[in-house]
Amino acid sequence: MTETSPPHRVVVVGASMVAHRFVESLLARADTATTVTVIGEEPHRPYDRVALTSFLSGATPDDLTLDRSVFDDHRVDLLAGDPVIRIDRGAATVLTASRATVPYDTLVLATGSSAARPAVEGADLPGCFVYRTIDDLSSLREYVAERERQLGRPLTGKVIGGGLLGLEAVGALQELGVDGAVVHSGTHLMSAQLDRAGGDVLGRLIERRDITVRTSTRTTRIDADRTGRVAGLEFHDGSREPTDVVVFTVGVRPNDALAREAQLACESDGGVRIDDTCRTSDERILAIGEVAAFDGRCVGLVAPGYAMAEVAADRLFGGSATFPGYDDSAKLKLSGVDVASFGDALATAPDALDVVYTDPVGGVYKKLVLSDDASTLLGGIFVGDAASYGALRPLVGRPLGADPAAYLLPSGGMEAPAGELPDEAIVCSCSSVTAGRIRSAVHEDGCADAGEVKACTKAGATCGSCFAMVKKITAQELTALGKSVSSALCEHFDLSRRQLYDAIVVSRETTFSGILERFGRGRGCDVCKPTIASILHGLVGEHVLDGESAALQDTNDHVMANMQKDGSYSVVPRMPGGEVTPDGLVVIGEVARDFGLYTKLTGGQRIDMFGARLEQLPDIWRRLVEAGFESGQAYGKSLRTVKSCVGSTWCRYGVLDAVGMAVRLELRYRGLRSPHKLKLGVSGCARECAEARSKDAGVIATENGWNLYVGGNGGFTPRHAQLLAEGLDDDALIRTIDRYFMYYIRTADRLQRTAPWLADLDGGLDGLREVIIDDSLGIAGDLDDAMARHVDAYEDEWAATLKDPDKLTRFHSFVNAPTTPDPSLAYVAERGQVRPASDEERQSGSVMIAGTTLEVRQ
Ligand SMILES: Cc1cc2nc3c(=O)[nH]c(=O)nc-3n(C[C@H](O)[C@H](O)[C@H](O)COP(=O)(O)OP(=O)(O)OC[C@H]3O[C@@H](n4cnc5c(N)ncnc54)[C@H](O)[C@@H]3O)c2cc1C
Ligand code: SF4
Numbered sequence: 001m002t003e004t005s006p007p008h009r010v011v012v013v014g015a016s017m018v019a020h021r022f023v024e025s026l027l028a029r030a031d032t033a034t035t036v037t038v039i040g041e042e043p044h045r046p047y048d049r050v051a052l053t054s055f056l057s058g059a060t061p062d063d064l065t066l067d068r069s070v071f072d073d074h075r076v077d078l079l080a081g082d083p084v085i086r087i088d089r090g091a092a093t094v095l096t097a098s099r100a101t102v103p104y105d106t107l108v109l110a111t112g113s114s115a116a117r118p119a120v121e122g123a124d125l126p127g128c129f130v131y132r133t134i135d136d137l138s139s140l141r142e143y144v145a146e147r148e149r150q151l152g153r154p155l156t157g158k159v160i161g162g163g164l165l166g167l168e169a170v171g172a173l174q175e176l177g178v179d180g181a182v183v184h185s186g187t188h189l190m191s192a193q194l195d196r197a198g199g200d201v202l203g204r205l206i207e208r209r210d211i212t213v214r215t216s217t218r219t220t221r222i223d224a225d226r227t228g229r230v231a232g233l234e235f236h237d238g239s240r241e242p243t244d245v246v247v248f249t250v251g252v253r254p255n256d257a258l259a260r261e262a263q264l265a266c267e268s269d270g271g272v273r274i275d276d277t278c279r280t281s282d283e284r285i286l287a288i289g290e291v292a293a294f295d296g297r298c299v300g301l302v303a304p305g306y307a308m309a310e311v312a313a314d315r316l317f318g319g320s321a322t323f324p325g326y327d328d329s330a331k332l333k334l335s336g337v338d339v340a341s342f343g344d345a346l347a348t349a350p351d352a353l354d355v356v357y358t359d360p361v362g363g364v365y366k367k368l369v370l371s372d373d374a375s376t377l378l379g380g381i382f383v384g385d386a387a388s389y390g391a392l393r394p395l396v397g398r399p400l401g402a403d404p405a406a407y408l409l410p411s412g413g414m415e416a417p418a419g420e421l422p423d424e425a426i427v428c429s430c431s432s433v434t435a436g437r438i439r440s441a442v443h444e445d446g447c448a449d450a451g452e453v454k455a456c457t458k459a460g461a462t463c464g465s466c467f468a469m470v471k472k473i474t475a476q477e478l479t480a481l482g483k484s485v486s487s488a489l490c491e492h493f494d495l496s497r498r499q500l501y502d503a504i505v506v507s508r509e510t511t512f513s514g515i516l517e518r519f520g521r522g523r524g525c526d527v528c529k530p531t532i533a534s535i536l537h538g539l540v541g542e543h544v545l546d547g548e549s550a551a552l553q554d555t556n557d558h559v560m561a562n563m564q565k566d567g568s569y570s571v572v573p574r575m576p577g578g579e580v581t582p583d584g585l586v587v588i589g590e591v592a593r594d595f596g597l598y599t600k601l602t603g604g605q606r607i608d609m610f611g612a613r614l615e616q617l618p619d620i621w622r623r624l625v626e627a628g629f630e631s632g633q634a635y636g637k638s639l640r641t642v643k644s645c646v647g648s649t650w651c652r653y654g655v656l657d658a659v660g661m662a663v664r665l666e667l668r669y670r671g672l673r674s675p676h677k678l679k680l681g682v683s684g685c686a687r688e689c690a691e692a693r694s695k696d697a698g699v700i701a702t703e704n705g706w707n708l709y710v711g712g713n714g715g716f717t718p719r720h721a722q723l724l725a726e727g728l729d730d731d732a733l734i735r736t737i738d739r740y741f742m743y744y745i746r747t748a749d750r751l752q753r754t755a756p757w758l759a760d761l762d763g764g765l766d767g768l769r770e771v772i773i774d775d776s777l778g779i780a781g782d783l784d785d786a787m788a789r790h791v792d793a794y795e796d797e798w799a800a801t802l803k804d805p806d807k808l809t810r811f812h813s814f815v816n817a818p819t820t821p822d823p824s825l826a827y828v829a830e831r832g833q834v835r836p837a838s839d840e841e842r843q844s845g846s847v848m849i850a851g852t853t854l855e856v857r858q
Helices: 017-029 049-057 134-151 164-175 196-208 257-261 302-316 389-395 404-408 435-443 450-457 467-480 497-507 512-519 528-540 547-552 555-559 582-595 614-626 658-669 730-747 754-760 764-772 780-793 797-802 839-844
Strands: 008-013 034-039 076-079 084-088 093-096 101-103 106-109 113-115 128-130 156-160 179-183 212-214 219-224 230-235 240-242 245-248 252-254 272-274 285-287 292-294 330-334 337-343 353-359 364-370 377-383 426-428 569-571 598-601 607-612 639-644 678-683 697-702 705-710 722-728 826-830 833-836
Touching: 008 017, 008 101, 017 034, 017 302, 049 134, 049 164, 084 257, 128 134, 134 245, 156 164, 164 179, 164 196, 164 245, 164 330, 196 212, 196 337, 196 353, 196 364, 196 377, 230 245, 272 285, 292 302, 330 389, 337 389, 377 389, 389 426, 389 467, 426 467, 435 450, 435 467, 450 467, 497 512, 497 528, 497 730, 512 528, 569 614, 582 598, 582 607, 582 614, 598 833, 607 614, 614 797, 639 658, 658 678, 658 697, 658 730, 697 730, 705 730, 722 730, 722 764, 730 754, 730 764, 730 780, 754 764, 764 780
Parallel strands: 008 034, 008 106, 034 076, 106 285, 128 245, 156 179, 156 245, 179 212, 272 292, 639 678, 678 697
Antiparallel strands: 084 093, 093 101, 113 252, 219 230, 230 240, 330 337, 337 377, 353 364, 364 377, 569 607, 598 607, 697 705, 705 722, 826 833
């Protein structure tokens, strides 16, 4: 094609993730004589369907929209909300529902799939949903809210289908406040990706999250109530269960109707047949993504679709790329549980060997599938802990290079073998980026860090599971080039957090301005200010609102409360070990009632009160402090809670006093500022009711004393803590935790939780043991002294603030009118409490309680 030839007209049917990738890739290759028209059925710009569930936790369609610049290009036209209804291959045109006829030189089908509903009576009743599009989730959310209002109670919900989408959907139902259950016809969850043992461990982990799992159960009918809305399910064994809402996740069907009508070759099971160049039986028509059937099948993952998009774009411009076949690998977080499966996960190869590690108490199942001579990695399954996935998936079909146990055992902590990866190994399966491409991004494209490599190659840009490996390879290549790998804290400090900590200790500087002048430049930023405030707090013991320190804090520290989405604050008093007296409960109840606060129990066993206005915080705290409560520091990068079970004092299985120890630990570490939040858990026996192994420090009682686990966390990337020491008495336990926390505080990066810190530490868990138990560096005494200083210097931040008129001046909504509350806060009543009003409620005037008029009884 040249500038003078007529433009090559590419028409894409379907405006989703794969179409977006195709257009992006085409633009990167195309000259100006190409035009692209993308025609989509959904009334949105292409959006991230993989992240769809975040829509239910507050993401807007805008947040989900994929890179808009692709459609801002003058060569690209997007017709959204106007489905194609016919392809006329003779005339080389497509016809849309609005009767527009669009001619093409090349047609690309990217129509994806639609969610299926089972063929059972009642599947179309109001209250039955599928889970595929923004509009599906929006209808589900509205229905749940409306039905809850009608019934005046929380709803129950059933997800039919226990595959990966079903588990995601039931987690989402839970987020909506619906008591969810999964009903699955197979013998175990995710039967397409996991073996029975892995599926069973997953089932137990899901049940621990208060989600009921019912396997080997077929739904035969869905019943309605008198209003015609869904009310119950009937199963194949004749049993029934009530339900208020049903979500079907029983599979998808390729949207191939257009292609069939146009007489393109299709598979009998569905899907438009393509060859390895993504061509259909008509050479002017390509198919990519979930609608395309290669080797007789379609696959419901985005990575193969992206690979097809790249091949199709390359071929249009005379390239020779071919689709290599499906890589079904997937790493997902389902209802909070890490699950990964890759390669020949179900060990179908003849004489394949399994190496399995399972920890039923901790809820971990890991399996590697090896060739019959145990030399070559064929695939694997991870449930509960998928940390090794990124390191192992690129090794499929290659020698493992280490004892399989090194990758599986919790204490193995095998590092990603980036250096051994051959150039052709696929590191990012979502975007088909090889180790060689990452290396060339550093050597040939001049990328100077992993972020630049990501932008340049798209490695790690989709699901992100390979980004640790991308960073590692990038760092290796930069080092090989003699370039330094930056560990600078931010643009104002070239030192890492650890170096800065040492510099502050040695220089004895005690102010931010002094530190900036001596070791940094400029005026500081949101990264270095709170980092230095946290270091100084530990070293100098200054109040967070003292002098210069007050200006350095994060938003929440700034007012010693957690800001909520409507701009109000939450208040969390400390309850060591989750204990609270009846009198204490009465005070909390009275405070919540008098200030109109919404109350809720937290996962860390304390009570959170929401909806406080800035100017109310001192009055609320005055009453709490008078009743003997302290700040729970739910706002700080510091100790949060020590969760505990009831232990030997009440429980017949308990072997040690878990509550007593939890209280002791919480009182010792309260107020301890650290690079990230710190959580502890104490269980009275191996049944682990306090879930201590999901904490930074987990303590479990045994007949021989306390076992200490370190480096666990929940959150976005859950990790199980690893066993550091066993059979400790009370003093040895506390000494070991003292040193572990202090060593972490001194050496971790900013916002690095204990798990990644431990993974980066020289020698890992063994290295930590050597430093804090064997005292290999001779610093154990310093660490003990530092903790002793912290314990001595502890002072409740809120009690101190109430005594200081200067500090109290910052708790005003409006600087010029200290007693005027913020009028933007508005609430409605729900289930006997208040919640923030939605935009529609504000506009409709149905707001019942507004911030300006809320009566405060004192
Ligand atoms: C909640 C959820 C979570 C997921 N999580 C993951 C994950 O973690 N990892 C993963 O790999 N995959 C995941 N997937 C699957 C992934 O989203 C799909 O594989 C991917 O979106 C496929 O993209 P596609 O472009 O081929 O098809 P689709 O996303 O189905 O898009 C096709 C588009 O074409 C439109 N269309 C259909 N017919 C017409 C027509 N006649 N005219 C115009 N437009 C038409 C459709 O309305 C749709 O917008 C998830 C899916 C869901 C629903
Ligand atoms: S962990 Fe053990 S001691 Fe604690 S409540 Fe559970 S069973 Fe009882």
